[in-house]
Amino acid sequence: MELTATGILLGIGWIWFASMRAREKSHETARELCKSMGVELLDDTVALSYMGLKRNDMGRLVLKRVYDFKYLEGEMTLRHGAIILSGYTLESCLVDIHGAGH
Numbered sequence: 727m728e729l730t731a732t733g734i735l736l737g738i739g740w741i742w743f744a745s746m747r748a749r750e751k752s753h754e755t756a757r758e759l760c761k762s763m764g765v766e767l768l769d770d771t772v773a774l775s776y777m778g779l780k781r782n783d784m785g786r787l788v789l790k791r792v793y794d795f796k797y798l799e800g801e802m803t804l805r806h807g808a809i810i811l812s813g814y815t816l817e818s819c820l821v822d823i824h825g826a827g828h
Contacts, residue, residue, distance in 0.1 A: 744789075745774075747814065748789070748791050748811055748814060749772065749774065749793065751811065751814060751816070752772045752791070752793035752809040752811060753770075753771070753772050753793075755809050755816060755819065756772050756793070756795045756807065756809055757770070759807070759809075759819055759821070760797050760807075763797075763821070765797045765798060765799050765805070766797060766798045767795060767796075767797050768795070768796040768797055768798055768804070769796070771795065772793040772794065772795045772809065773793060773794050773795070774791060774792070774793055775792050775793065775794045775808070776790070776791065776792035777789055777790070777791050777792075778790050780812060782812055782813060782815070788812050788813035789811075789812075789813060790810070790811070790812050790817070791810070791811045792808055792809070792810050792811075793808065793809045793810075793811070794806065794807070794808050795807050795808070795809070797821075805821065805822040806821075806822050807819065807820060807821040807822065808820040
């Protein structure tokens with residue numbers, strides 16, 4: 727019984743750690759992307775909007791996570807972006823490019 731409870735707690739801890747690691751990677755990516763576009767990352771945050779399973783290039787199951795973020799173009803134009811991770815690998819960055827960086 728104790729071994730099962732310990733295993734469950736370790737599993738939950740691993741999931742939490744993996745989620746924090748992925749969130750930090752997406753946050754760093756969003757910050758760097760906004761800096762390179764010359765825009766401001768709104769509230770300096772990203773938010774998990776999707777999580778599901780997918781197969782990576784090696785055929786292994788990994789978690790696909792999509793983190794959304796908002797950024798300000800100029801002083802008043804709110805734009806949206808997304809960071810897509812497969813496991814911990816950056817799959818793509820999506821931004822509302824209508825006028826971004828001008």
